[in-house]
Amino acid sequence: MTDSDSSDAGDRTTGKRLDVVALLDRYGIVIVIAVLGLLIYASQPDVFFTWRNITNILNQNSVHAILAIGMFMVILTAGIDLSVGSVLALSMMCLAVLSASMPWPVTLVIGPLVGSVAGFVNGVGITKLKMPHPFIMTLGMLFAARGLANIVSGGVPYSGLPDPVRFLGSARIPLGEWGGGMQSLPVVVVFVVALYIGFHIVFEHTVFGRRLYSIGGNPQAARVSGIDVDRHLIIVYTICGFMAGLAGLVMAGRTNSGFPNAGMGIELEAIAAVIIGGASFFGGRGTLIGVFGGVLVMGLINNGLNLNNVSVFYQQVLIGIIIVVAVSVDVFRRNVSTRK
Amino acid sequence: MNEMDRPPVVLEARGISKYFGAVTALEDVSFSLRKGEVIGIVGDNGAGKSTLMKVLSGLYRPSEGKLLFEGNEVNFSTPSDARRLGIEMVYQDLALAENMNIAENIFLGTEPRRTFLGGLISFYDHRQARARASEHLETLKIHVKSVEQAVGDLSGGQRQAVAIARATAFDAKVVIMDEPTAALAIREVGKVLDLIKDLKKRGISVILISHRMDDIFYVCDRVLALFHGKNFAQADLGDTSRSEVIGWIMGTLNHKGTLAHDRL
Ligand SMILES: Nc1ncnc2c1ncn2[C@@H]1O[C@H](COP(=O)(O)OP(=O)(O)OP(=O)(O)O)[C@@H](O)[C@H]1O
Ligand SMILES: [Mg+2]
Numbered sequence: 001m002t003d004s005d006s007s008d009a010g011d012r013t014t015g016k017r018l019d020v021v022a023l024l025d026r027y028g029i030v031i032v033i034a035v036l037g038l039l040i041y042a043s044q045p046d047v048f049f050t051w052r053n054i055t056n057i058l059n060q061n062s063v064h065a066i067l068a069i070g071m072f073m074v075i076l077t078a079g080i081d082l083s084v085g086s087v088l089a090l091s092m093m094c095l096a097v098l099s100a101s102m103p104w105p106v107t108l109v110i111g112p113l114v115g116s117v118a119g120f121v122n123g124v125g126i127t128k129l130k131m132p133h134p135f136i137m138t139l140g141m142l143f144a145a146r147g148l149a150n151i152v153s154g155g156v157p158y159s160g161l162p163d164p165v166r167f168l169g170s171a172r173i174p175l176g177e178w179g180g181g182m183q184s185l186p187v188v189v190v191f192v193v194a195l196y197i198g199f200h201i202v203f204e205h206t207v208f209g210r211r212l213y214s215i216g217g218n219p220q221a222a223r224v225s226g227i228d229v230d231r232h233l234i235i236v237y238t239i240c241g242f243m244a245g246l247a248g249l250v251m252a253g254r255t256n257s258g259f260p261n262a263g264m265g266i267e268l269e270a271i272a273a274v275i276i277g278g279a280s281f282f283g284g285r286g287t288l289i290g291v292f293g294g295v296l297v298m299g300l301i302n303n304g305l306n307l308n309n310v311s312v313f314y315q316q317v318l319i320g321i322i323i324v325v326a327v328s329v330d331v332f333r334r335n336v337s338t339r340k
Numbered sequence: 341m342n343e344m345d346r347p348p349v350v351l352e353a354r355g356i357s358k359y360f361g362a363v364t365a366l367e368d369v370s371f372s373l374r375k376g377e378v379i380g381i382v383g384d385n386g387a388g389k390s391t392l393m394k395v396l397s398g399l400y401r402p403s404e405g406k407l408l409f410e411g412n413e414v415n416f417s418t419p420s421d422a423r424r425l426g427i428e429m430v431y432q433d434l435a436l437a438e439n440m441n442i443a444e445n446i447f448l449g450t451e452p453r454r455t456f457l458g459g460l461i462s463f464y465d466h467r468q469a470r471a472r473a474s475e476h477l478e479t480l481k482i483h484v485k486s487v488e489q490a491v492g493d494l495s496g497g498q499r500q501a502v503a504i505a506r507a508t509a510f511d512a513k514v515v516i517m518d519e520p521t522a523a524l525a526i527r528e529v530g531k532v533l534d535l536i537k538d539l540k541k542r543g544i545s546v547i548l549i550s551h552r553m554d555d556i557f558y559v560c561d562r563v564l565a566l567f568h569g570k571n572f573a574q575a576d577l578g579d580t581s582r583s584e585v586i587g588w589i590m591g592t593l594n595h596k597g598t599l600a601h602d603r604l
Contacts, residue, residue: 207451207462210440214448217437224399224435225449225506226420284439 070240078283096258119241169253216283497528
């Protein structure tokens with residue numbers, strides 16, 4: 001269900017079978033997160049539920065969380081953006097290379113700016129060049145931006161960034177001593193939570209956000225209702241690129257460097273988080289809260305397996321299974337709701 | 341009726357042609373529509389009915405010819421241009437977003453909003469959308485459980501009603517309906533036709549495309565036939581008969597009712 005204001009899920013369901021699907025659709029992610037949390041807690045009761053570990057999970061997944069907002073936005077309009085990993089790297093390299101010669105305020109904005117430009121190019125390509133599918137345009141951008149990231153840096157990493165540029169990715173808010181040590185909260189965790197709250201409001205309570213749902217649900221209906229679909233899509237891809245640039249800034253801050261291979265394959269992880277979070281690949285369905293849940297599920301799996309010293313390869317198998325299960329729930333729901 | 345007594349012409353098409361590459365969908369089609377009039381458009385599959393309506397509603401630009409609205413020439417480049425003048429269309433495929441609720445569909449493209457920072461931020465006014473949608477459905481005597489029901493969960497007739505509600509939510513002067521009854525069960529057909537009569541009573545002009553003679557002869561004042569993309573014939577309803585209109589669809593004038601399909 002897409003509208004936040006409705007509490008009458010039972011009202012629109014017509015049978016018991018459908019009830020289960022609607023419930024799973026709405027709360028499935030919460031159940032998955034709870035079960036994962038309990039499992040990890042049971043296996044590592046001393047470590048898992050500590051402030052340090054929980055903020056670590058959020059901190060380590062902040063780049064994914066930021067990318068997932070943009071990815072959700074494009075998937076909501078029945079699109080896709082394969083280029084976010086490369087655009088992240090390009091933004092990161094541009095800011096790392098420029099940080100040597102430019103004042104820090106320039107370095108600070110250059111990443112998100114480069115990302116926005118790349119996203120804008122994606123959006124214009126998709127709408128004005130009438131590409132058969134956003135897959136094609138963003139696949140092209142995936143290669144082009146990765147190549148550019150290497151060109152601007154000569155293919156080598158740059159390290160050593162000014163402190164204000166590192167702030168977002170690495171600063172911590174001290175919280176004093178308790179629970180057995182000095183505790184702190186990474187700034188980026190606060191930033192990510194603020195982004196999610198802000199974008200939640202955009203998706204649920206602004207005309208722009210609701211129009212994205214209508215474009216994803218039926219672009220032809222949106223068009224004949226007088227909505228400028230192309231303009232909306234260009235904005236959506238620009239925001240997705242902006243998010244990739246922001247993620248590049250965070251990653252640069254955390255690692256105090258820029259490296260041209262950054263974010264390889266991360267677009268697929270962002271897509272996975274969005275899909276696990278219950279957004280429909282067909283467009284028009286999903287919530288940002290669900291997407292945040294999707295990011296958490298992936299982060300929890302990672303954390304739980306790490307705490308138990310399980311190989312990363314099992315992690316990939318597990319995520320693969322969860323993606324397939326999440327999408328089959330989506331397909332099943334569509335089948336139920338179209339059978340009238 | 342004397343020409344002087346007739347209500348004024350709202351919408352007029354003069355010599356409209358529409359080409360899609362080598363395909364001629366419309367050729368030199370003219371017609372006019374008066375205030376509060378219900379005109380039926382008939383024609384075989386592919387005769388050009390939907391194309392003509394899409395020209396009138398601003399979705400297609402005519403290749404040749406012109407449109408006059410209340411006597412003034414108009415050029416629509418998008419459907420919103422037409423909507424601004426009060427020309428609304430209910431599409432053959434309804435053009436509803438099934439993932440969204442009834443109220444959101446009714447106000448698609450014309451969302452009630454609260455704006456901030458000089459229009460930079462527009463918040464969707466969900467409360468007003470719900471209230472106005474309920475009120476509007478009430479005046480149209482359309483009954484739904486809740487305006488927050490997803491349109492994907494509605495029956496065909498209810499969807500049709502929502503599409504009509506959207507077309508009439510603002511001060512519509514002309515409502516174009518492309519085969520609104522084609523996919524409906526008998527009981528729901530009656531409701532839609534009564535809705536059309538209601539619109540007429542309120543002074544709204546309606547263009548109704550239908551293949552069903554029952555629809556045409558129940559609600560229309562006048563019927564116009566297209567054949568192979570051209571004007572073929574037209575008449576006030578009192579001056580013609582079902583079998584004659586069926587003949588027009590088949591491309592025969594002065595048809596006397598001897599073909600097999602008359603008995604279907
Ligand atoms: N977008 C388009 N591109 C090319 N040809 C088109 C297009 N739209 C319509 N046509 C052609 O124009 C002609 C008229 O089509 P139109 O849809 O207007 O017919 P119709 O009278 O509405 O038929 P039906 O009763 O089947 O709905 C057909 O030959 C159709 O193939
Ligand atoms: Mg048609």
